[in-house]
Amino acid sequence: MSDNLSELLGRKKVDQSLFNKMGELAKPTGAPSDEELAKLADAFLIGKANTYGTASFYDFLKPENKGKKAYVCNGTACVCAGTQNTVSNSLKEHFKEDEIGHMTCLGRCHENNAFHYNGKNYSGDAFQNLDNIINSQNELNQDSYNVKASGKAILTQSFTTIADFYKPFIDALQKDSATVLEEIKTSNVRGRGGAGFPMGLKLEFCRNVENTTKFIICNADEGDPGAFSDRYLLEHRPHSVLFGMLISGYVTHANYGIVYIRAEYPEAVKIVQDAIDDLRNEGLIGDNIYDSGFSFDFKIIQAQGSYICGEETALINSIEGQRPEVRVRPPYPAQKGLFNKPTVVNNVETLAALHYIISNGGNAWKQIGTERSSGTKLVSLDSFFNKPGLYEVEMGTPLSVVINELGGGFKSEVKALQIGGPLGGVVPVSKINDLTIDFESFSKEGFLLGHASIICIPVSFPMMKFIEHLFDFAAYESCGKCFPCRLGTKRGHELSTRALHSGHKIDQKLFSDLLTTLEQGSLCAHGGGIPLPIRNALHYFEDELKMYFN
Structure with missing residues (x-):
């Protein structure tokens, strides 16, 4: 990452960001032209290679996208x-x-x-x-689709009115922001995007950095296949997300909120923008909100097709208009993030949890769930369930309850579940009774809760084909910055494809070394995480897969 480039790209502020302008130019044909990219480079005082390098990275900006309908x-x-x-x-x-x-x-x-x-x-x-x-x-x-809470409805609670819903925010403005932050820390709410990092600590890190400009970013780039919990919140509970961003801004002294919504969720963009407009009409955003001295405003950035933008530093690079490559840390975004300013990036569901916490106190949230995984969690169930849809469960709920009672069991025979997205574990159906919906249970058993999306792998789907699919996804979506991920995911895809389609036998030691290199050498969880489901598959489906190895 170049600090100078970040500063240059921040000159025109978020409203006139390079990335947004690229998206606008791409709308007529599917990709901006070389001439248009050259003009943008001149306007932002950067090189033509920078604008072309950025545009050519994204599915919906690159030249190959022209003419797609x-x-x-x-x-x-x-x-x-x-x-x-x-x-x-x-x-x-x-x-x-x-x-x-x-x-x-x-x-x-x-x-x-x-x-x-x-x-x-x-x-x-x-x-x-x-x-x-x-x-x-x-x-x-x-x-x-089905939406149901198995216990207390918090994230799925029906919206009332803006006046009623935002009263806890107005009340919070009358309190010391440090007191409000303590409630969040007391709740021990952890990031729902997969990492599980305590939200209160992240907000505190940003609060403690002295800077007149700070950003709150909502990571709504829900790229994990199988997950649609963030989409549900954006489309049906947008005010929960915006409320969370306002509170986050208040406790960190940030005045800018950016909602980064993936291109694959076009309906969400309009719905969230309408919600922002409603807040503006009610005087709940803008300068000196309710004479509190706190100012805050929102900007929606529509992504352009890249899974790696779910990683917070790649997302920050994306908003700036750079290639969405992962940044080396430290410094962390809370210290130096968007345009080199202190920045907090939180997932949609994490932000949505703040309404209950601020309304009822941190202890009320902490009393729900388990000691280390507090609160509720949204779980997405795919079409193999008799009752597919979205379910809100208390942390610690047995996975068997989610599968058999809420989901109504499987429509057809299933041999495994991938839980938590492409980097999540492959859970054989024999392990369903051993797991509960919380971070610790999944980690202890060698899996990953992540987004808590559940994808079923039917008995008719070859496990080697699933491995090939995972490697293909990982190779295609790699940002390319570190060679273990850039090369390792591609080699994995080549090996699995040859084994599946040409009878090639994979050397077990070579394959194990490849997975270890990805785990230990990758810069972020994209390359570092893909070996987890592969190792799960090799362990639990050894009999099925042994014909492909020597």
Whole structure:
């Protein structure tokens, strides 16, 4: 990372960010032209290589995206369900093959058959109605799915009114911000994006840095295939997220909030913007809110297709308009983040938890769940369940309860679950009774809770094919900054492909060394995390996989 480049890119502030301008230029054709990128480079006093390097990284900015009209989801849930070839064939009846691209998980995992057209997402039986869809001018195309809380409804609680919902925020403005922060620390709410780091500590780190400019970023780049909990909150509970950002700004002395929403969630962008407009009309954002001396405002940044932007430092680079490569830490974002200013990045679900904490006190949240994993957690269940959808459970809830009682069991025979996204563990069905929904249980058993998305791997899906899919995903989405991830994920994909399709036997020691290199040498959890599900598969499905190794 170049500090000078970050400073240059921050000259025009977030409202006029380079990344946003690239997105605007890409809308007519699918990618900005070389001439347009050159003009942007001149305007921001940076090199043409910088603007081209950035644009060519993203799925929806790179030159290969020009002319694309429709996109097929290739997320893990849809791949395991085996629905996407039918969707592709249906689209080919209306579009040329080079007009069809891919998107990685549209968050429609509860019913699959997912695709994107003209700024809207579709799933289920929509592919059978393409004539009407192509001629449709509907503003939004939202889906429906089961949403239920097994205990106390906190994140899934119904929204009331702005006046009622934001009263705890107005009350908090009358208190010392240090007192409000203590309630968050007392709650021990931990990051719901996968890492599980205590939110209160992250906010405190930022608060303790002296700087007149600070940022609160909502990481709404929910890229884990199988997860749609963040999408639910953005589309159905946007004020929970915005409330959390306001409180975070108050306790850290930050005045700017950025909601970074993935390109694959177009409906969420409009819904969150409407919620922000409502807050402005009510005087709850802007300068000197309720004469408190606290000022705060929001900006939405729409991502352009890159899984690695879920990593907080890559996300910061993305907003700046740089290639979204992972930064070396320290310094941490709370010390030096966006445009070199102190920055706190939190996941959607983490921020949404603050409304309950601020309304009821930190102890009320801490009393829910387990000693080290407090509160509730949203769990996404895919289409293999009899009752697919989103369920809010208390931390510590047995996984068997989620699977059999809330999800209603499986529609067809399943041999394993991938829980927590592509970097999450592969859990054989024989281990379901050994796990509870909390960070410690999954870690103890050699898995990862992560986003708590659950993707089913049916008995008919070869485990080596699943390994190939994971390596393909990891190689495609690598930021490329560190060679263990850049090269290691590609070598893993090549080895698994050759074993699967040409009868090549993989050397076990070579494969083990490859996984160890990824684990120990990668700069971030992308390369460092992909060996976990691979090792789980090798361990629990040895009999199925041994034919591919020597």
